[in-house]
Amino acid sequence: MTHIGVVGAGILGLATARRLAAAGAEVTVLDKEGRVAAHQTGHNSGVAHAGLYYAPGSLKATLCRRGIGMLKEYCAERGLPYVECGKVVVARDQGEVPRLREIERRATENGVPGLRWLDAAGLHEVEPHASGVAALRSPYTAIVDFPAVTRAFAEDVTKAGGTVRLGFEVTRIRAMGGEVVVNEELVFDRLVVCAGLQSDRVARLAGDSPAPAIVPFRGEYYRLVPSRTDLVRGLIYPVPDPRYPFLGVHFTRRVDGGVDVGPNAVPALAREGYRRRDLRPADLWETLRWPGFRRLARRHWRTGLREMYGSAFKHAFAAEARSFVPELAAADLVPAPAGVRAQAVDPDGSLVDDFRIGRRGPVVTVRNAPSPAATSSLAIAEHVAAQVLEV
């Protein structure tokens, strides 16, 4: 039997392990933390994206469309929450309408079902507290509990005879003679790396290229105080800036009934630092030394400073969100836990937009899997497993 190691017990590592175990492989998942979903998977917005924004034909577009259907079915099978509360993307002024039309064009080409273009009155009917000149509605965008989905995947892996070994940090990888040796201790026929914020480092351990490097971006959230959650029925998003892969501060209803506002996107001083004051010199040094980051910073310093200002001052964060939900007051917001995104950056300073999955001999590495990778996890798992089994 083929023995396959998987680095990372986030949603991608476990979805892939589950798929490989179902195909008859002997699977061992390794994670340095003491629990599954400890990083990005446990610190995200919990939205099952319908596939609105992504370039038609890209991996993001195809795997998100396939993945959301698989996720919905899986949640139904396992009795996990999956609520189709719907989403609106709001054009705040006429200047944003052409960009919203472009999102509508992409969404239509991607096959997103039930799309509806709304004028200001139509928006008011769907989201009475949102304000804009037009909006695009996606009724099947949903909310889920990604950590619960990930725990269910871990159960599937162990039920299929696989092993999930927590508290095991991969520090050495040696691929030779058709075998992959991890930490001079475990021997596999193949290895899959789904290491999220550490994916470039683990790829380098396996002799892969340093490019693209991971640049961590903190995403900070506030939560609406319970008396103000009626400001939002489902999910309300602004029209995103097409230069960035981030969606802009938005209003997200959670499966626990709360409403989060966020996340922003500020360069993080530690890859796994969830508090603003967290700084890890080795992480910061690696980011600053990466030529791609320096080029990115030179090109986008104005946006960076604006995001940092919004991060430092709650009134500025609230003002951004108030631009499409005018009744929001800074006093309605209380701080909520932040997340850190693993965003791959190429040496020329471009933010890698699509999912990127590479292979070097018997090692397959997920090098870039930002949002909507949690939504797409079951489809990404199919895609990665096919590559692994074909080695």
Ligand SMILES: Cc1cc2nc3c(=O)[nH]c(=O)nc-3n(C[C@H](O)[C@H](O)[C@H](O)COP(=O)(O)OP(=O)(O)OC[C@H]3O[C@@H](n4cnc5c(N)ncnc54)[C@H](O)[C@@H]3O)c2cc1C
């Ligand atoms: C703020 C934020 C909001 C988001 N919102 C959404 C959303 O609404 N919808 C959506 O679809 N996606 C969203 N995403 C993206 C989504 O969360 C990620 O794409 C997804 O969780 C990636 O999963 P992963 O398994 O690749 O990474 P992770 O969940 O980060 O898991 C990687 C794992 O690898 C382990 N690891 C790393 N290095 C080692 C090592 N050397 N040895 C052993 N283990 C190691 C880590 O401990 C970790 O558990 C969001 C992300 C963020 C940060």
